[in-house]
Amino acid sequence: MVYLHARYAVSHPHLLRFLPTALLAVALAAGHPAAAQAPPTVTHIGTIQGTGAAATPGTYTIEGIVTGVYPGLNPGGFYVQEAANATDGNPATSDALFVAQPAATVQVGDKVQVTGTVLESAEQPSFNQAVLTTPTIKVVASNASLPPFTILTNSTFNSSLLEPYEGMRVQFSAPLTVAENYSLKQRGELQLSTSGTPFQPTQFVDPNDEPATGTHIIGNSNAAAVNAYQAANLAHVIILDDGSAASNPKPIPYLDPVLHTVRVGSTIAQLRGILGYGFNQWRVQPLPGADAPVFRVVRPAVPSFGALDVKLASFNVLNYFNGDGQGGGFPTPRGAKTAVDFARQRSKIIAALTQMNADVVGLMEMENDGTGPNSALQDLVNGLNKAMGAGTYAFINDGGATQQPNNTDAIHCAIIYKPAAVAPLGPALVASVTGVFERPPLAQLFTTKRHARPDTLGLVVNHFKSKASGNGVDADQNDGQGGSNDRRRAQAQALVKFINQTVRPAGASRIICIGDYNANYEEDPIDILRAAGLVAATPPNSASFVFKGLTGSLDHCIITPNMVGFIDVQKWHINSGEPAFLEFDQAGEATDVNSPFRSSDHDPVLIGVRFLGIANSSTGTSGNRLLVYPSPATGPAVFHLASVVPPGVSPVILEFYLLKGQPLLRLTGTVSMLQTELGRYTAHLAPGIYLLRLQGKGLNKTQRVIKD
Numbered sequence: 001m002v003y004l005h006a007r008y009a010v011s012h013p014h015l016l017r018f019l020p021t022a023l024l025a026v027a028l029a030a031g032h033p034a035a036a037q038a039p040p041t042v043t044h045i046g047t048i049q050g051t052g053a054a055a056t057p058g059t060y061t062i063e064g065i066v067t068g069v070y071p072g073l074n075p076g077g078f079y080v081q082e083a084a085n086a087t088d089g090n091p092a093t094s095d096a097l098f099v100a101q102p103a104a105t106v107q108v109g110d111k112v113q114v115t116g117t118v119l120e121s122a123e124q125p126s127f128n129q130a131v132l133t134t135p136t137i138k139v140v141a142s143n144a145s146l147p148p149f150t151i152l153t154n155s156t157f158n159s160s161l162l163e164p165y166e167g168m169r170v171q172f173s174a175p176l177t178v179a180e181n182y183s184l185k186q187r188g189e190l191q192l193s194t195s196g197t198p199f200q201p202t203q204f205v206d207p208n209d210e211p212a213t214g215t216h217i218i219g220n221s222n223a224a225a226v227n228a229y230q231a232a233n234l235a236h237v238i239i240l241d242d243g244s245a246a247s248n249p250k251p252i253p254y255l256d257p258v259l260h261t262v263r264v265g266s267t268i269a270q271l272r273g274i275l276g277y278g279f280n281q282w283r284v285q286p287l288p289g290a291d292a293p294v295f296r297v298v299r300p301a302v303p304s305f306g307a308l309d310v311k312l313a314s315f316n317v318l319n320y321f322n323g324d325g326q327g328g329g330f331p332t333p334r335g336a337k338t339a340v341d342f343a344r345q346r347s348k349i350i351a352a353l354t355q356m357n358a359d360v361v362g363l364m365e366m367e368n369d370g371t372g373p374n375s376a377l378q379d380l381v382n383g384l385n386k387a388m389g390a391g392t393y394a395f396i397n398d399g400g401a402t403q404q405p406n407n408t409d410a411i412h413c414a415i416i417y418k419p420a421a422v423a424p425l426g427p428a429l430v431a432s433v434t435g436v437f438e439r440p441p442l443a444q445l446f447t448t449k450r451h452a453r454p455d456t457l458g459l460v461v462n463h464f465k466s467k468a469s470g471n472g473v474d475a476d477q478n479d480g481q482g483g484s485n486d487r488r489r490a491q492a493q494a495l496v497k498f499i500n501q502t503v504r505p506a507g508a509s510r511i512i513c514i515g516d517y518n519a520n521y522e523e524d525p526i527d528i529l530r531a532a533g534l535v536a537a538t539p540p541n542s543a544s545f546v547f548k549g550l551t552g553s554l555d556h557c558i559i560t561p562n563m564v565g566f567i568d569v570q571k572w573h574i575n576s577g578e579p580a581f582l583e584f585d586q587a588g589e590a591t592d593v594n595s596p597f598r599s600s601d602h603d604p605v606l607i608g609v610r611f612l613g614i615a616n617s618s619t620g621t622s623g624n625r626l627l628v629y630p631s632p633a634t635g636p637a638v639f640h641l642a643s644v645v646p647p648g649v650s651p652v653i654l655e656f657y658l659l660k661g662q663p664l665l666r667l668t669g670t671v672s673m674l675q676t677e678l679g680r681y682t683a684h685l686a687p688g689i690y691l692l693r694l695q696g697k698g699l700n701k702t703q704r705v706i707k708d
Contacts, residue, residue, distance in 0.1 A: 040115060045082055046093035048130070049166065053159060054120040055097075055130035061115040062097060062132065065144045066106045067169050068274045070285060072244030075125040076102035079167050079274050079285075080112060080132075081147045095147070096167030098276065099132045100125050111141040129277040130166060149272060155194040156235040157282050162275065170284070171272045178266045178295065179237055180549035185581040188242030188249040189283075190262065191549045195236040197265050200480070200552035201229035203540060206522040207479040217489060217524040217531075226480035233550065239283035240271070240293060252581070253286075256297040261597070264546050264577035266295045299597060302355050303570035305608035309448050309455060310422060312609065313358035314514035314555055316463075316602035317349050317380075318583075319411065321367040325374025333410050335367065336585065344584035344591045345599075350383045352574060352596035356604060359421035360446060362461035362514045364439075364602075368412040370402040371395065377414050384416070394419050396444050398428045406432045406440045413442040413461040413515065422446040425456060429502050433494045436487075439463040441495055441515075443503045448611075455611045458508025462495060462515030464488045464525060481523050488519055492528035499534075512567070512609075513558040516602060520552045530659050530689075534558050537569045537607075537688050539708045541627070541636060544603040546576045555605050561658055568608040575600045626682060626692075626705040639705050641675045645694060654678065655693040664690075682707055 040061040048062070049055050064080040071077075081096035088095070099114055106112055116135035120126050125133060149171035154161050172194075179198050180191035210222045242253040254262050272291040273284035286293055305311065321335025322342060336342035353361065367376035377395050384393045396415040398404050404412040407430075417424070425445040431437060441462045447454040467482025474484045495513070503511060513534070519525040521540040530536060537557045544555040557569045574597050582598035584591045627636040645652055654674045656665035665681055667674055692703045 040113075042113070044088040045080070045095050045097050046088035046090050048097065048118055049094040049163075051090075051092045051164075053163065054128075055118055057117075057119050059115070059117050060132070061113060063113045063140070064096070064111070065146060066108050066110045066112060067096070067146055068243075068285060068287065069104045069106065069108060070243045071102060071104055072246055073278075073285075074245035075100040075131075076104065077131075078104050078106055079276075080114060081168055083111075083144070084147055092164050094130075094164055094166045094168055096169075096274075097130055097132055098167055099135050099137075101135055101137070105137060106139060107142075109143050109146065110139050111144040113138040113140055127278050128280070157194075157238045158235060159282075162282050165275050166277060168275055169272070169287075170275045171270060175267045175269050176238075176271050178262060178264050180546065181262055181264060181579045182549075184254065184262070184579055185252055185586075186247055188244060188246075188253050190240045190254060191237050192240050192268070192271070193233075193236045194238075195233075197543070197551050198233040198236065198549060199541075199543075200520050200547075200550045201226040201233070202480040202520040202523045203552050204522060205229050205480070206527070207481060208524070208527070217527045220477060220479040223477075223479040227478075230480070230550075237549065239281050240273070241276070241278075241283045241285050243285050254293060254295060256295065259297055259299060260592075261299075261578055261582060262295050262297055263299070263579075264551065265573075266297045268293055268295050300573050302357075303572055303606050305568055305570075305606075307610060308608045309450055309611050310360065310446070310457065310609045311358045312459065312512065312514065312607040313353075313356045313361045314364075314461070314516075314557070314605040314607075315353065315356070315361060316364040316516045316555065316600055316604075317366060318345070318600040318602075319365050319367075320345070320349060320363075320376050320380060322346070322374075322376045322379040325369075325372075325376075325379060332367070334365075341585055344587075344593050346379070346383055347593035348584060348591070348596065348599035349380070350387055351594055352599045352604065353384060354387050355596055356572065356606060358606065360415065360417045360459060362442075362459065363414040363416065364461070364463040364516045365411045366414045368404055368407055368410055370400050370404070371397050372401055377416075381416060392418060392420075396424060396428050396442070398430055398442055404440075404442075405430050406434075406437070409438045411463075412439055413463050415442060415444050415459065415461055417446065421450065422448055423454075426506055429498075429506060431494065431498045431502070433498070436490050436494045438465060441498055441513075443498070443506075443508075445503075445506055445508050456508065456510070457609065458503050458506070458511040460495070460499065460503060460511060460513040460515075462491075462513060462517060464491045464516065464518045466518050481519070485519075485524060488517070488523075488525045489528060492517075492519075492525035496529065496532040496534075509560070510563050510566075511560045512563065512607060514556070514605060514607070516555050518554050520554065521556075526556065526558075529558050533561060533658075533662075535561055535564055535658060535688050537563075537567060538571070538605065539569070540689070540706055541708060542571045543573065544571055544576055544605065545601065551576070555602055557605055557607050561662055563609075564658065564664070566609060566611055570606050570608075571603050572606055573603050574598070576603045625708050626678070626690075627708055628703065628705055636706070636708075639692075639703070641671045641678070641694075644701060644703060645671050645696070645699060649696040649699050651696065652699065653695040655695075656681070657691040657693065659689050659691060661691075 064082040069078040077100040116132040176192040179193040183189040319335040321332035323329030331337035429443040431440040443460040470483030473486045543551040578598035626639040
């Protein structure tokens with residue numbers, strides 16, 4: 001065997017012929033060390049991201065600072081953003097990229113050099129976000145300064161506006177409002193809006209006509225405006241994610257540490273995070289520590305009123321079913337599945353009604369099992385009287401021992417009242433229109449007891465057909481009114497007949513109609529009631545229900561014109577804005593059984609009545625205002641006479657009307673004098689829509705205004 005030092009062999013080439021090939025290669029390499037490997041070419045992330053909708057695919061080496069690590073995303077990984085002095089200098093391109101690495105080997109603040117394949121498609125692992133896959137990672141330094149936040153001043157979130165910031169650290173310049181919390185428990189997500197609480201389009205936009213008359217129900221000529229309003233809603237919404245793709249995160253993120261909730265309408269003053277994209281939506285991934293999202297959450301107190309003759313409430317109690325009334329009979333068809341669940345539901349409903357402390361309450365979604373000792377209605381009254389004192393409440397007997405007359409549905413409308421405050425006048429009245437109502441209206445006349453001279457009042461409780469289904473003429477017409485709108489129109493027309501042909505002849509001249517109409521403020525059923533001369537006294541900018549991130553008002557107070565000026569209507573927002581996971585059937589053992597919040601999915605409506613006239617006693621900040629909606633998408637504007645009366649026009653004749661044309665006020669004078677008198681007069685009016693007519697030299701204008 002030949003042993004030869006490599007250096008000796010190289011210096012004596014005639015000996016190389018004796019070496020095996022492999023050993024020869026070693027000898028030559030040892031004699032001539034290879035040149036150092038050239039460093040990879042680093043490409044600006046902005047060059048990869050480009051100015052288009054998708055990144056340029058390929059294999060690249062990037063360099064930047066790790067700004068966020070999210071192993072729980074799908075795929076897991078981290079965001080890399082170039083330092084401020086190392087970008088391509090083009091504000092139209094993003095300076096950040098997501099690196100897919102499920103078990104991340106880096107931490108925030110690492111300066112890294114990463115080589116891998118960039119792709120962006122609808123498929124995994126991209127999901128339409130630029131992703132660097134199969135990474136080779138080199139940590140260049142640690143504890144680097146993070147890139148500054150990019151301030152987002154835009155109020156809408158389409159891809160052309162947000163693509164330049166994909167993957168970057170961002171800060172929103174204006175407060176954001178929680179629009180929806182439905183997916184918070186399951187997916188750790190909140191929908192946030194830059195335009196305040198998004199409303200259902202038909203809360204302000206009439207599908208039939210523009211400007212809305214409030215009484216027209218034919219056709220859908222204004223459906224395009226409804227759809228445009230909805231498009232504007234969607235454009236203002238962005239998702240706040242929790243940095244994870246896991247279902248049912250524990251703990252549930254973003255809850256107030258004291259109230260243990262985050263409500264629709266809660267706000268965050270300065271959201272910071274990393275802008276990403278997934279599941280077809282732009283979303284913000286949260287940051288830890290001082291930059292973590294913190295929301296301002298406020299729960300409202302019970303609305304207060306001044307001196308009243310009678311206080312009423314309307315409350316949908318979310319399928320109050322008590323089984324067989326003796327501890328068994330569970331699961332129920334629509335309500336609680338177990339006796340334990342029902343006990344939780346019952347406690348929360350009683351807590352809400354106790355705090356409302358109304359003299360008369362109209363109830364929806366009570367089990368339709370009659371008025372016997374084991375009925376749901378008797379059970380609720382028993383619970384209230386145990387909490388508030390024996391004999392505090394009684395119920396109106398509608399004549400059905402085991403089932404409400406004219407009602408074959410599983411639920412019915414009911415009325416409870418305080419015998420100390422009011423007395424029923426005559427029997428209960430149940431609408432008998434066959435084939436129109438699933439749950440017929442229930443009416444009762446009352447006389448008041450608080451004064452020597454009693455006053456008479458008629459109350460009608462309603463629950464119209466829901467929007468969830470419908471076929472044929474009841475199919476969703478894509479005009480914002482949902483399914484079964486034709487059915488609800490028929491029910492509104494039948495309600496008018498019931499009032500005129502049954503309730504009025506029974507002796508009621510002053511009538512209040514409450515309940516769940518399953519129709520927003522500008523939808524056909526409410527138009528029909530207004531066209532019949534009734535007044536929608538619930539403020540249009542109030543809310544009682546949230547569905548798919550949109551707030552609306554399905555629960556209304558409708559009154560006869562002679563009640564205008566004698567009532568105050570307020571909603572107690574204890575349910576619609578609260579997360580559904582606080583309901584008894586979802587919260588389980590964690591249910592706060594002593595809290596009225598999320599006792600149902602609808603907010604109750606409270607109505608104060610004073611027959612000598614009532615001043616608006618709203619506890620809100622709106623006070624006494626007349627509003628116009630020149631652009632529903634941007635919200636209301638306070639109405640001022642000076643904005644519609646040209647300078648120099650004096651005197652001016654002002655006439656104020658109900659929507660159907662009944663005159664309420666006529667004044668003549670200067671603009672400033674009329675503004676003062678108008679404010680003084682409307683302070684006593686019920687919330688709702690009114691007409692204002694102005695006449696003067698060169699002036700003849702009719703203005704639709706809304707009293708809040």
